[in-house]
Structure formats: C-alpha cells, structure tokens
Amino acid sequence: MTEIQGSDIRKVVVACEAGMGSSVLLVTQLRDRLKGTEVVVEHSPVGQIPADADVIVTHQGLEATARGMAPDKVVVTFSMFLGDPAFDRVVGAIKEGTTLEG
Amino acid sequence: MAALLPPSGIRLGLTASDRFDAVRQSGQVLVEIGAVEPPYVDAMLERERLISTSLGEGFAIPHGTDESRRYIRETMLAFLQFPDGVEWDDDEVIVCVGIAAVGDEHVGVLASLARILTVPESAARLRAAERPEDVLAILAADEEATA
Numbered sequence: 136m137t138e139i140q141g142s143d144i145r146k147v148v149v150a151c152e153a154g155m156g157s158s159v160l161l162v163t164q165l166r167d168r169l170k171g172t173e174v175v176v177e178h179s180p181v182g183q184i185p186a187d188a189d190v191i192v193t194h195q196g197l198e199a200t201a202r203g204m205a206p207d208k209v210v211v212t213f214s215m216f217l218g219d220p221a222f223d224r225v226v227g228a229i230k231e232g233t234t235l236e237g
Numbered sequence: 238m239a240a241l242l243p244p245s246g247i248r249l250g251l252t253a254s255d256r257f258d259a260v261r262q263s264g265q266v267l268v269e270i271g272a273v274e275p276p277y278v279d280a281m282l283e284r285e286r287l288i289s290t291s292l293g294e295g296f297a298i299p300h301g302t303d304e305s306r307r308y309i310r311e312t313m314l315a316f317l318q319f320p321d322g323v324e325w326d327d328d329e330v331i332v333c334v335g336i337a338a339v340g341d342e343h344v345g346v347l348a349s350l351a352r353i354l355t356v357p358e359s360a361a362r363l364r365a366a367e368r369p370e371d372v373l374a375i376l377a378a379d380e381e382a383t384a
C-alpha cells in the first residue's frame with residue numbers, strides 16, 4: 136500500500152488485460168467525471184503501464200500484476216465496471232485534494 | 238458507425254446454453270463479418286475465463302487478449318441479443334457486444350454504450366431492441382446528444 140495526495144495526481148491509468156474493452160469504457164467515464172481538472176486519464180494493457188502514471192485503476196483480478204509492474208504507485212482496484220465505489224474514491228481525492236491510498 | 242457495427246453484425250433473438258457459448262457466438266459473428274481470424278474466438282474465451290466481461294445492466298463486452306490482436310483484421314463490433322438471458326457469474330446478460338479492436342476507432346461507440354447503461358430506461362430500450370435499425374438508432378442518438 137502506498138498513498139498520494141489528490142493535488143499531486145496528474146495522470147490516472149486504467150489498466151486492463153488487453154486495453155480494448157472494459158478499460159476503454161472506464162476511461163470515458165472517468166474523463167467525464169474529471170472534466171474541468173488537469174488530470175489526464177488513459178488506458179493501457181497491464182503489462183505496459185506508462186512510467187508517468189500517478190494512479191493505476193485496475194480490476195481486482197489484475198491487482199497482483201499491476202502491483203508487480205508498478206510497485207511504487209497507488210493501485211486502486213474495482214470489481215464492477217459500472218458504479219464501483221473505487222471510482223468515487225479516485226474522483227473524490229482529485230477534486231477535494233485528499234489522500235488516496237491503494 | 239455502420240463500418241464499425243455493420244447491420245450484419247447485429248443478431249437478435251438468439252439463445253445460448255451458457256456464458257461461454259454466448260462468447261463463442263459473439264466471436265463467430267466477428268469472424269463472419271470479416272473482423273477477425275478464427276483463432277481470435279479462442280482468445281475471447283480465454284479472456285472471459287480470466288475476468289468476466291459483464292458490465293451490469295444485462296450487458297457484456299467479450300473481447301480477446303492483448304496477445305490475440307494479431308488475429309484482428311479490422312476494428313469492428315458485434316451486437317448479439319439473447320432475450321431469455323444468459324447466466325453470467327452472479328449476473329444475467331441479455332446483450333453481448335463483441336469487440337475486435339486494433340486502434341481506438343471503437344472508443345466512441347463504447348463510450349455511448351457506457352452512457353446508455355447509466356440510464357436504466359435507455360439500457361432497457363437497447364436490451365429490448367427488435368430490429369438492427371433500432372440498435373443503431375439508439376447508439377447514434379447518444380452520439381448526437383454528446384457531439
């Protein structure tokens with residue numbers, strides 16, 4: 136577990152196995168919710184997480200892989216593609232500048 | 238959108254024996270419309286076993302693995318409706334949107350789908366579509382609304 140201040144988050148990466156389905160959907164939803172902030176949201180295969188990611192959002196089934204790829208980053212996991220409280224945590228920390236753990 | 242989701246890729250009123258049969262059928266439609274080579278279907282099954290592609294609201298988005306991108310000829314989608322529902326872990330799925338994507342051309346359609354699914358009445362209309370034209374009209378209406 137590590138943590139980051141919401142105000143320090145510049146890039147959120149949604150990591151999935153292939154980066155062609157579910158992660159694409161989540162990127163759209165997070166971008167919508169983060170409109171008006173400077174935060175960049177991208178998707179990527181879990182094996183190719185970019186080095187400048189500040190927060191990684193991934194399915195709980197891929198958590199171990201994501202943490203292995205980016206051991207020093209905050210990794211937030213979800214289990215539902217629509218309406219998982221994990222997304223509220225990320226958006227809340229960014230908008231309110233609070234601490235995000237994961 | 239017709240290039241991404243051709244009317245021939247919209248199949249309504251189907252039945253499936255289980256979740257993996259529904260995924261296999263989704264892959265088969267992608268093969269038929271010329272989106273992928275047959276080995277992509279096996280990759281879709283593999284991906285489904287790894288993590289369920291069910292989104293909620295009766296929709297799933299089966300797709301292949303990163304490694305299987307080499308079997309994709311063209312970025313395209315398929316829309317398969319199973320009116321009796323398919324048991325999917327703890328969910329029930331009515332519609333599978335099969336995905337074959339090499340680039341980001343399909344992102345707009347998936348984004349529309351995501352927005353539609355956040356409004357229960359819209360999701361219900363899409364699940365209950367009776368003609369391919371209705372499916373395209375519902376997806377296109379969202380695109381226009383957000384353009």
